[in-house]
Amino acid sequence: MTRDLDPYQPCAAASCGHPQRHELAISGLTVSYGSLTALEEVSLTTHCGRCVALVGPNGAGKSTLMKAMAGLLRPTRGMIAWRGQPLARATAEIAYLAQRSEVDWQFPLTVRGLVEMGRYPQVGWWRRFSARDDAAVDQALETMRLSDLAGRQIGALSGGQQQRAFVARALAQEAHVLLLDEPFGGLDRPSQELLTELLGMLALSGRLIIAAHHDLDSVPEIFDEVLLVNRRRIAFGPVDEVFTPDNLAACFGTPAQPAPLPPPDRDRPAGVRPSAS
């Protein structure tokens, strides 16, 4: 029953309270860029219906982990298994939001056209959009408060609107697994609140959400589980267990304690005084 479930319906394991949820298992994952090893022997197991935060300092390997899961980077070692199969085989079940979308902002594409791209895996490369697809696109637009801007060319948006458009595309995909690399970046407060709410609901309906996140304060509010990572796995588990000051200190190094600075003087520029070394 687990295998042939249509991934675009709310996950059955969630709503029927089935104890055996779909499993994502990462084991011994190592990814390097040439001689630089960005991730080393990271393992974790989680299930759909969860909201997992990836937390760690800049350069910790969060995006690298996401890219490896999305099939954009080939791991040096290790396995990523989704429902017992290599994740790479299940591209249609995954939605991926890049940290920094490198696109041609002059591309003749409207916001609606962008969000429609999220439906391609479901619609297939051939078929016409059904009313169902159009509805999904409409709803994603509305959720991200973009309905008014649907006809806008994507380059004619503000930074936060662009981010929202890409989030909307990931939503429109109605995927089983959502890989969101800093989805809150650049969003205004209302959008942040909406997205928080939405992620919770998506998890409730049985999606697995994995998101890189920098705002430590809001982690407990948004996420169920957290992976503290800094090249290696520092800790993984439910937020209340893992998100302790000790673990955070281990992850970020000694809490940043900027040396007190001398008052500005005239001879040397204040702007470039070393504040941490």
Added chain:
Amino acid sequence: MTRDLDPYQPCAAASCGHPQRHELAISGLTVSYGSLTALEEVSLTTHCGRCVALVGPNGAGKSTLMKAMAGLLRPTRGMIAWRGQPLARATAEIAYLAQRSEVDWQFPLTVRGLVEMGRYPQVGWWRRFSARDDAAVDQALETMRLSDLAGRQIGALSGGQQQRAFVARALAQEAHVLLLDEPFGGLDRPSQELLTELLGMLALSGRLIIAAHHDLDSVPEIFDEVLLVNRRRIAFGPVDEVFTPDNLAACFGTPAQPAPLPPPDRDRPAGVRPSAS
């Protein structure tokens, strides 16, 4: 005395407690993209030594205001005066950090080379780097914790590291006015704390800092003044006066109150339920 002050030394007005600080005056600024008016009749006056937050929802015109100040957009109407002169004449006194740097990430440029670009206005298009310039670059790198990565090609950085490199460039410029479009975006917690500290110090030494910012909670901690903007100026003034729930509601519309959603069911996808309309 005010006129011929070297902008790259700590601002004299700051350290000698001179009451007449350098003034930035925006009056009646209107900027449109074609038929879309992004900013309408915005006026404000501030002084160096202040840290000014631009706060408003996505698409409010924050970036547009920054770009107009940096000379990247030509205003339809209105004036931006710095020390009594059009700001456009003082490009060397301004550092600008874009919200989303659109650069070729494959460019053969190291992190250090990127930060050195910030010194070009001071060094001139000809002269060699002096020890003073090298020191400024070193310090900017150290401040943004990039010293270890100085030799890295800019494309081989994580998203947050890239953001830090561009912040470092703005710092190395030792400009009198810093226009920072969401400088905290993508930074990890330690870097956020360092930057907060640093902005405070820069303001103390007499720089004028104007930054777009989305994290409402941290505004009072970081900034002295705040401009609430949403196409028009909603409010402007010291944080404690302006940053009131009423003003925020006026700026962001009625506080986002997502409608409670029905529990997920099987027939309709949960991911695209409208949550605000």
Added chain:
Amino acid sequence: MHWLIDPLQHPHIQRALAICVLAGFANGYLSAFVVLRKSALQVGSLSHTLLPGIAVGILLFGLSPLSAFAGALVAALLVGLGSLTVARSSRLGQETALAILFTAAFAGGILILDFAPVDVDIEHYLFGNILFATDDDLRTVFWVSAIALVTLTALRRPVILMLFEPAAAQSLGVPVRLLNYVLLGLLILVLVSSLQAVGCLLALGLLVTPAATVYLLTDRTEALFWGGGLIGAGGAVTALFLSHHFDIGAGAAIILTLAGLFFLAWMASPRYGLLRRRAMLVTAGGAPPLRD
């Protein structure tokens, strides 16, 4: 009416008309990919790679249209797909890789021709003329266009996705690398087949200008394809009649007609036209679009 019917009595105009419609539509449709892929000049350079290819083809298999076609195709594929490989496996952009490879191929061609003489002035193969097309040309253009159109219509969604955002395409399961090669291969096939029929210049013009014109008028990606095809076919047919009545070269007339249409769009486009721009980024390169 006389104006319209009179030319049609000439058999060479009838055949040219068929080629105009076919090649105009197919190349115009494909020009959308060329414009989106920003590979207008790559197509131009590839047409130069054909020279050494034709030479070697004729050298190996003797002087015949088929050996020239085969040589040109193989050379263009080698250089075109080779440049993709170099670009993929280094930091260089494809245009740089292509420039290096195609000058090298050209230089190699000169050396080969030097040691093994062919008494054909190769460049003649590059100058075709639509009035001059044979039935074989017509057939080739038809089949190649049909294959390209069907393939690309079928693959339109993944291709657009890939052109817009390769990373997203990859994560959605599009075989990005393969698709890139297929796209370039089809482009080369169409280029080589129309070269024989209509000549180098016309092929290049038809493969760029139509969609570039539409590009100025719309934000809908789909419109680029059909619009490009229509402008390509319509412009070519109009120009053919003009060229007949003013007795000027058909190829030049088609290029200039298409360029004229482009110029009109550039001046007057309601969205992105020259006359409509008010505020704009002061920086160079692609000013931002406007209007809501």
Added chain:
Amino acid sequence: MHWLIDPLQHPHIQRALAICVLAGFANGYLSAFVVLRKSALQVGSLSHTLLPGIAVGILLFGLSPLSAFAGALVAALLVGLGSLTVARSSRLGQETALAILFTAAFAGGILILDFAPVDVDIEHYLFGNILFATDDDLRTVFWVSAIALVTLTALRRPVILMLFEPAAAQSLGVPVRLLNYVLLGLLILVLVSSLQAVGCLLALGLLVTPAATVYLLTDRTEALFWGGGLIGAGGAVTALFLSHHFDIGAGAAIILTLAGLFFLAWMASPRYGLLRRRAMLVTAGGAPPLRD
């Protein structure tokens, strides 16, 4: 030693040697801009614009090297700077604008030649050979190179800044638009002057390959310029000797030598070489760099 000294007895080799060093260095140095600007193919296409320019030049001012030079220069400037203007004032990229303008110019040239026949085989004006360079060529190359080198060395910082991030350059007070025009203008000047001396093919090869080779070896922007110049000059001189001893065309020899150097760098570069890549983005187009 004999190997080295023997060729130098011929005066044409001496002159060619001087041109190799001069044009090799200047073009190699400039190739850094071409590679950074990703305009390799633009340079190639511009060399085609020269054809109608030469035709009109000769038509207007009679048959002389000067009128050909002037015609070529004016045509290239018109098309090159025109394409910048179109790109700046529309959403189109410069390469697309250039492709449209240059096919149109070419078609226009054909029409003009048709109505006012000139007894000139225009294409002969595009082919040069470094061995045939005259003292005049040498002087032209020297002065044009000197102007270009001095201007670009002086403007190096703003130009790099502009190529990397136009918005930042603008906000730092760089006159981005003007600088773009100056850069393209200089490129065209160098191109046209070396066309006469060394031929179309060689000029293009020299204006791309040297810096592309360095591009694979370094992350330092500055290294591109000097390295490009050195590779250009060194490769050209080496190839000249090779071409003498194997008695093959000097132009082809230079191109192939430079391409060979590029190939070596591509295979073996410690940073970005083919042999060194381990993990890489699966997506197409410029895989990410590596190493720390």
Added chain:
Amino acid sequence: ALWGAGPTAVRAELKVATLHPLMTDLAKQVGGSHVSVTGLMSPGENIHQFSPSSSDMAAARSADVVLASGKGLETYLPRLRSTLGSATRIVEAGSAVPSIKISAKDALFVCCPQHAVGGLDPHWWHSISGMKKAATFVGKEFGKADPANAKAYQANAAAYGQRLDALSAWAKRELSRVPRSGRVLVTGHAAFAYFCKEFGFRSLPVAGLSEESVGSQYLAEAIAQIQKNGVRTIFPEQGNNTRAISSVAKSASVGLGRALIADGSASEATTYEAFIRHNIGAIAAGLGGGAS
């Protein structure tokens, strides 16, 4: 293209279209008043490229005979043949003239190691006797196409042949001023093999077939040969860039003669006689004893 025959030719019975200006003259000489001749290439046009306009195609199609120069000059001929269909008779005048292959072993070439070897030289019109043979042949072919006037064509051809004999005698006289030892014709490209064979010259094409492929040793050898043979003057070709040849002249310290018409397409020589007189005059003046 030009309409060679005015309205007076309306009553003519045989319609001839020609693909070379010299063939236009030949057709008129042989056809006389019985043909109307349409020259599809006007004097001065580049004979290597044919881009027919609509009226050209109409003329070719309505012609009874299309007269080409042949020997592979018109590489587009197979294409034209298949466009026109079998109804139109295509006559290659040159097929009556014995071919000369460009060959290294041939004593005609002082030095042409690899550069011009093996190619079939299509420039047969430099041989006056060849033109006579062609006239006879064309007369016969016209006769086949228009049997009613076959006699008249043969008579015209014979009469023209006599005039050509006279022209040949004049040419030999003129050239007799050139001493036997000085009979080396140095030109840019290998286009004068027929001339040299006819008048006992040796040919030295310094740029072989194409300027680009000339190597340094070859050039050194060419210069040495020029000096060894005591050549006083070398000749540029009309319509070509003179850079290569004047550079050689300078290196070898010899003079530069008047430009020769290589392709027979020049607006100052619209008839064969004028063409021959131009070339012979230039050669005799350049190499002869200084008189004239």
